[in-house]
Amino acid sequence: MYMWLLAVWRRRQWLYAAYIVVAIARIPAxxxxxxxxxxxxxxxxxxxxxxxxxxxxxxVLFGVFFVLTVVQFARVNRTAVGWSILATVVLGALVELExxxxxxxxxxxxxxxxxxxxALVGTAGVMLLVIGxxxxxxxxxxxx
Numbered sequence: 001m002y003m004w005l006l007a008v009w010r011r012r013q014w015l016y017a018a019y020i021v022v023a024i025a026r027i028p029a030x031x032x033x034x035x036x037x038x039x040x041x042x043x044x045x046x047x048x049x050x051x052x053x054x055x056x057x058x059x060v061l062f063g064v065f066f067v068l069t070v071v072q073f074a075r076v077n078r079t080a081v082g083w084s085i086l087a088t089v090v091l092g093a094l095v096e097l098e099x100x101x102x103x104x105x106x107x108x109x110x111x112x113x114x115x116x117x118x119a120l121v122g123t124a125g126v127m128l129l130v131i132g133x134x135x136x137x138x139x140x141x142x143x144x
Contacts, residue, residue: 016072023065023091027098027105038100040107048110058114059121062088066122076130081123088119 008015028035041048052058066088073080092115100107 013072016068019068020091024094024098027095028102030104031102035101036103038097038107039103040096040100040109042109044110048108049113052108052110052113053117055111055114058092058111059118062092062115062118063122063125064118065091066119067126070122070126076126081126085116085119085123088122089116092116 066084069084069087070076070080073083089112092112093109095115096107096109096111099105
């Protein structure tokens, strides 16, 4: 089991790249890659933002995407977190454009807000793990 996990960990960049390709191609594939000019709602109003922030699936899925992105880096630091948040927001905007271009969903740019919120929740979780790991290592070092 350990060797299998080690093999998967070493190939994580390839698995991540495959995941990205599938995630980006999934929405257009449902329509046979037929596109139209995206009809997107670009209004940034409180009503649109409030409606968008109720999308729990966006929060969860993009939080998971953030975590998958941050583990691609050798170290979890500000740079890794910053690039991961940026990648999450870019993917969220791309999904909205795809939904508008394929007419499979509502294209609202305010729907990127729950994607960003999911990335921030993911950031909090990753930071708690990093702090816990550092604390555990410090305690283990002091008890020896």
